[in-house]
Amino acid sequence: MLSAGPPRPTVGIRDVAALARVSPTTVSNVLSGNRPVSSATRERVEWAIEQLGYRPNLSARNLRLRQGGLIAVAVPEIDVPYFAELIGHVVQDARERGYTVLVDQTNGRLEAERFVLSGMNPGMVDGIIFSPLGIQRAEFETRRDTTPLVLLGERITGAGLDHVAIDNVAAVADATGYLIQQGHRRIAAIGHQDPRGGGTAPQRTEGYRQALDRARIPYDAALVVHTKKYHRRDGAVATAELLDRGVDVDAIFAYNDLLALGAIHTLHERGLRVPEDVAVIGMDDIDDGRYSTPTLSTVAPDKPTIARTALDLLLDRMAGEPQAPRQIVIPHTLVVRNST
Known part of the structure; x- marks a missing residue:
């Protein structure tokens, strides 16, 4: 033996x-x-860790901090590629730091977002990374739950919470400005929505209008198309609406990449060439855009940095770090591909 x-x-x-x-x-x-x-x-x-084969005693650490090692990420839609890719970065980064991630989908419903804001049942998670869609600023300002919370997406001013986002106005102004530099003047904007909560769509519309103003191109409301959601079908339907109305258009800025992919689909169906007849640019730099035909030009938010920064802020709060609320703006990059 x-x-x-x-x-x-x-x-x-x-x-x-x-x-x-x-x-x-x-x-x-x-x-x-x-x-x-x-x-x-x-x-x-x-x-040294590798040489010694050291493994952190996560249970002891969590016991000292009175934590269970579980954090939550709450987003409107898990199956939207942007959120799926962002969550993947959060999960990987959190795992390396000894935390498990619970993922929640709110669908932008107020009751679901209020559940997140209330801490998702007291004591269930140690902290929350939250991308709100429909909840109003006043509800953040009157929040009573003490679960550490970091916001993603559009800034909800005065909420008194840590927040991580890109500058949507500047990002869209860059994308629209690029189309203008390429000689386009009849640039459609697909994806405007009435303001909800922090308001992604109004910020992106503002960036679009700023770029037109700088180039002294008159704003034409006929070129701005509302969509209910930001899915491929919405982009396809919105582009068909533009063409059916006989709107003269030589380029499209879509408020996200899924809308842009839907737009390209309709343009191909109508016999229009991309980018020769109509150039198309999106936003988010999802993986699908690298493999579409043509490949999709886009605005790329730095998703790994967004995830890491949000987690940094959250762990600071979970450790009881006494700091004023922090508003972190993450850089974006204009990625030019074949669709423009």
């Missing part, structure tokens, strides 16, 4: 610190990601 041998000694955070020649606090900062650490120091700590 083989002997199991003596028990393997437990490797602790101090052992890692000694091997890496840093303090235990520095090792904790590398593991949690809550404090900046130089790349050289991080590499030494990660090397």
Whole structure:
């Protein structure tokens, strides 16, 4: 019979610190990601962790913090590619920090969003990353639940909460301005909606109008098409509506990539070439756009940075860090592909 041998000694955070020649606090900062650490120091700590086979005692950490290691991400629609890709980044980043992610879909319904705002049952999760759609600013301002909460998407001013977003006005102005630089003058905007909550659509419409104003191109309401949702079908129907009304259009800015893909579908069905007859640009840089025909020009928000920043802010709040609410604007990039 083989002997199991003596028990393997437990490797602790101090052992890692000694091997890496840093303090235990520095090792904790590398593991949690809550404090900046130089790349050289991080590499030494990660090397020491690998050499020693160290595994963080997450149960002990959560017990000290009176946390269960579970955070929630609440978004309007899980099957929308932008949110699916963003959630994937949050899940990966959270796992590396020892947290499990619960995903909730609100469909933009007020009762579902109010459930999120109330903490999703007291004590169920340690913190929440929340992308609201329909809830009004006043409800954030009068919130009583103390579960740490970080907002994504459009800014809800005065809410007193941490918030992460791109500058929608500037992003759309960049996209529309690019179309203008390419010589387009009859640029349709597909996806406007009446204001709800923080208001994605009005901000994007504002960016569109700013670009026209800068180029001294008159705003034409006939070129702006409302959509109920931001799905492929909505983009296809909106483009068909434009063409059926006989609106002269030489380019389309779609308020997201799904609308843009739907627009391209209708243009092809009507015998119009993209981009020769009508150029099309979207927003979100979803993976589908890299493989559409033609490939889709778009505005790319930095989704990995959005996810990491939201998680940083949330973990700070969960650790009880006393700070004023932070409003973080994440950079965007104009990605030019074949559709323009």
